Amino acid sequence: xxxxxxxxxxxxxxxxxxxxxxxxxxxxxxxxxxxxxxxxxxxxxxxxxxxxxxxxxxxxxxxxxxxxxxxxxxxxxxxxxxxxxxxxxxxxxxxxxxxxxxxxxxxxxxxxxxxxxxxxxxxxxxxxxxxxxxxxxxxxxxxxxxxxxxxxxxxxxxxxxxxxxxxxxxxxxxxxxxxxxxxxxxxxxx
Numbered sequence: 489x490x491x492x493x494x495x496x497x498x499x500x501x502x503x504x505x506x507x508x509x510x511x512x513x514x515x516x517x518x519x520x521x522x523x524x525x526x527x528x529x530x531x532x533x534x535x536x537x538x539x540x541x542x543x544x545x546x547x548x549x550x551x552x553x554x555x556x557x558x559x560x561x562x563x564x565x566x567x568x569x570x571x572x573x574x575x576x577x578x579x580x581x582x583x584x585x586x587x588x589x590x591x592x593x594x595x596x597x598x599x600x601x602x603x604x605x606x607x608x609x610x611x612x613x614x615x616x617x618x619x620x621x622x623x624x625x626x627x628x629x630x631x632x633x634x635x636x637x638x639x640x641x642x643x644x645x646x647x648x649x650x651x652x653x654x655x656x657x658x659x660x661x662x663x664x665x666x667x668x669x670x671x672x673x674x675x676x677x678x
Contacts, residue, residue: 533579534588539599539619542587543640550638552662554586557593557620562630564649575652578659585663586635593620593630635662643667 537545542553556573558565572578582588595617596608606619616628623634624645635643644667646658657676661667666675 533576533583534573535583536588536590539589539591539601542589543601545587546638546640552586552638552643553589553636553640554582555589555591555623555634555636557591557624557630557632557634559593559630565631568631568649572650572652572655578652578655581656581659581663585659591617591620591623593617593624593628595620633658644672 539555545551546553556565556568558568593616594608594614598608599606599617599619601619606617606622608617609615609621621628623642624632627645627647629647631647631649633646635646637643643662650658658672661672661675
């Protein structure tokens with residue numbers, strides 16, 4: 489009887505070596521406030537910054553904050569990057585009126601905010617960042633957009649993919665501060 493342990497052991501070693509070599513060839517994300525670096529940001533014309541950068545900038549020069557809460561596996565998130573966020577008028581409006589944050593809802597970096605440290609919580613095959621959970625009131629649908637006012641208080645949560653025209657109306661609702669006097673539905677009917 490022939491022993492099969494040597495070929496199996498050799499195969500396992502070869503697989504491990506190949507796996508390490510393949511993984512080392514992958515581009516790495518540079519650590520930032522939310523794990524997103526300039527290298528990993530989509531080319532949209534929007535000046536995306538990290539959570540930490542937005543909080544510091546907002547403290548120095550108050551401005552509304554736009555947060556795109558996304559995941560790497562979300563198809564509609566990628567569609568927003570390719571279409572709506574790539575629109576020059578959308579980029580111009582966001583850059584003029586907001587600090588824009590692209591926030592990975594499954595990011596692993598700890599974030600200190602409001603006297604608390606928010607962390608990634610593993611659950612099942614994935615998990616969620618506590619800050620994403622807090623920003624979205626536990627309604628974890630992607631993409632979702634969170635608008636904060638100049639005092640870093642949430643104005644609203646807006647879930648789902650948005651075509652350019654609808655998104656521009658939503659931005660007008662926020663930048664024009666119509667949310668202070670009317671509902672979004674009433675605003676859209678005007």
